[in-house]
Amino acid sequence: MGKKSKKGGGKAAPPPAQEKKAAVANGDKKDKVSAPAPVPELSKSARRDVRDLVSQLLDVCAKPPVAGAKEWDDYPEINSVVEKIRKLQSGLSSPVSDRSQNFPGFMDWLSSNGVDTSTVDISKAGDSGFGLKAKQHIKEASLFLTIPRKLMLTVDSAKSSVLGDLISEDKILQAMPNITLALHLLCEKHQPDSFFQPYINILPTSYSTPLYFTPEELQNLKGSPVLGDALSQYRNIARQYAYFYRLLQKQEPFITKLPITDHFTFDEYRWAVSTVMTRQNQIPTVDGSKVTFGLIPLWDMCNHTNGHYTSDFNVEKNVSECYALRDFEAGEQVYIFYGARSNAEFLIHNGFVYPENNYDRLCIKLGISKNDPLFQHKSEVLTKIGISPSRSFFLHKGEFPVNGELLAFLRIFTMDEDLLKEKFGNDVTMETLDQLKNMDVVITDENEKKVWSFIETRAALLLKTYPTTEEEDLSVLNSGKELTDPQKMGLQLRIGEKQILESTIKYASEKRQNLEK
Numbered sequence: 222m223g224k225k226s227k228k229g230g231g232k233a234a235p236p237p238a239q240e241k242k243a244a245v246a247n248g249d250k251k252d253k254v255s256a257p258a259p260v261p262e263l264s265k266s267a268r269r270d271v272r273d274l275v276s277q278l279l280d281v282c283a284k285p286p287v288a289g290a291k292e293w294d295d296y297p298e299i300n301s302v303v304e305k306i307r308k309l310q311s312g313l314s315s316p317v318s319d320r321s322q323n324f325p326g327f328m329d330w331l332s333s334n335g336v337d338t339s340t341v342d343i344s345k346a347g348d349s350g351f352g353l354k355a356k357q358h359i360k361e362a363s364l365f366l367t368i369p370r371k372l373m374l375t376v377d378s379a380k381s382s383v384l385g386d387l388i389s390e391d392k393i394l395q396a397m398p399n400i401t402l403a404l405h406l407l408c409e410k411h412q413p414d415s416f417f418q419p420y421i422n423i424l425p426t427s428y429s430t431p432l433y434f435t436p437e438e439l440q441n442l443k444g445s446p447v448l449g450d451a452l453s454q455y456r457n458i459a460r461q462y463a464y465f466y467r468l469l470q471k472q473e474p475f476i477t478k479l480p481i482t483d484h485f486t487f488d489e490y491r492w493a494v495s496t497v498m499t500r501q502n503q504i505p506t507v508d509g510s511k512v513t514f515g516l517i518p519l520w521d522m523c524n525h526t527n528g529h530y531t532s533d534f535n536v537e538k539n540v541s542e543c544y545a546l547r548d549f550e551a552g553e554q555v556y557i558f559y560g561a562r563s564n565a566e567f568l569i570h571n572g573f574v575y576p577e578n579n580y581d582r583l584c585i586k587l588g589i590s591k592n593d594p595l596f597q598h599k600s601e602v603l604t605k606i607g608i609s610p611s612r613s614f615f616l617h618k619g620e621f622p623v624n625g626e627l628l629a630f631l632r633i634f635t636m637d638e639d640l641l642k643e644k645f646g647n648d649v650t651m652e653t654l655d656q657l658k659n660m661d662v663v664i665t666d667e668n669e670k671k672v673w674s675f676i677e678t679r680a681a682l683l684l685k686t687y688p689t690t691e692e693e694d695l696s697v698l699n700s701g702k703e704l705t706d707p708q709k710m711g712l713q714l715r716i717g718e719k720q721i722l723e724s725t726i727k728y729a730s731e732k733r734q735n736l737e738k
């Protein structure tokens with residue numbers, strides 16, 4: 222989630238694991254703690270079918286992704302294999318429980334492990350699930366939450382857990398801390414006497430990340446660049462699932478001792494990945510040498526609002542600390558700030574859209590064409606000011622949709638040969654280069670007119686790629702009709718993006734008209 226703390230049973234059960242040794246909770250957990258509760262089994266033929274489908278999934282996902290307008294092309298095939306796997310595994314899913322029943326036990330666990338819970342309580346938070354409620358007045362900038370490292374599920378705790386040996390063997394786990402955390406979480410979930418059970422029991426049982434969207438719900442994202450991100454996220458998770466499913470079939474001692482080999486369904490993996498994605502936070506490693514990721518109980522019950530980072534890790538005390546970003550009255554919901562993310566990023570990584578988001582922005586991909594005879598020269602100038610000749614830029618919500626970087630890119634992108642040679646030849650000064658990003662300095666009126674006319678036209682074209690208008694979206698959103706979370710989020714996201722495009726068009730057209738006067 223934040224920085225200063227940046228937020229950011231697949232197969233049949235084998236015989237009970239009597240041979241597996243008990244170990245001390247949250248201590249040396251190299252061995253499986255105890256025999257797992259009996260799990261439903263898949264028939265031999267169903268197991269074989271899942272194995273075949275997993276191989277198919279690996280093949281489909283191994284094909285290079287189709288970029289651009291054809292991004293939908295791969296999805297139906299991947300989705301159809303995943304859905305067949307899910308259908309075969311449907312009898313193996315854990316029963317859905319009411320998490321709120323486990324809140325008292327969780328609070329007791331926190332208190333017995335030294336957490337002061339006198340400031341906040343967990344409480345229903347409207348459309349945001351649950352959140353933290355102030356039990357007393359919390360003054361702005363006061364420290365209201367301190368969570369010791371020993372309560373966190375981290376990459377370090379994963380290494381010293383039953384998963385540790387697999388981490389030492391597997392290059393993917395070594396390189397991808399978020400996947401390590403997801404598997405760590407699953408191992409602890411399926412280890413009945415895990416130290417972390419009171420925490421795991423209060424986690425949501427499902428999420429609204431795009432991994433949970435149906436194909437119809439994904440259609441709500443059409444027109445938005447977020448659709449491509451959602452599809453590639455789905456593809457990546459499907460590929461990871463297939464990879465780990467296969468790995469977990471191996472009869473190696475460091476695998477057979479894992480408590481997840483009988484529970485590794487697609488739904489379980491999607492749940493674990495979504496838990497990590499929506500709740501993880503950056504923390505320093507135990508030795509303080511690097512930044513890593515962890516799940517911080519209770520702190521991760523805070524919902525997001527506009528503001529600034531107020532959480533940090535106190536290395537001396539080995540605790541995560543959270544300060545109030547403003548005054549909160551007793552009974553009020555206590556928020557934190559997850560980071561300056563766009564609604565597209567919130568949707569993909571956090572499973573929500575925040576209409577009041579001050580930091581919303583729309584990603585647009587721009588590049589100097591390799592067929593442009595001035596490609597070489599333009600690329601050199603852009604590189605000198607730290608801008609790649611082909612990359613993503615952003616149009617921002619608010620008064621100034623175009624920032625200095627995009628302006629500089631567009632000035633060079635639209636520049637003719639004479640001007641490029643005159644201003645940005647061999648003996649170009651740093652001062653001239655710096656001016657490219659400066660809104661108050663015009664290179665030439667002609668160049669400036671081209672810039673604003675280009676962005677005005679591009680924004681208008683982007684607006685047309687959405688299948689509906691902003692008015693149509695607003696009328697559905699405000700119609701009082703019952704909408705699913707993905708439908709609502711899709712509408713909120715599209716409305717926000719269209720507003721950014723409309724304000725860009727207005728802004729660019731005023732700039733252009735001023736120059737034409």
Ligand SMILES: C[S@@+](CC[C@H](N)C(=O)[O-])C[C@H]1O[C@@H](n2cnc3c(N)ncnc32)[C@H](O)[C@@H]1O
Binds near residue numbers: 348352425573
């Ligand atoms: C770190 S958790 C916060 C606790 C969470 N609400 C719960 O019930 O467990 C982050 C999740 O809370 C929800 N959330 C947080 N801030 C939100 C906001 N401003 N609007 C809507 N949902 C929000 C989203 O579902 C997000 O994935």
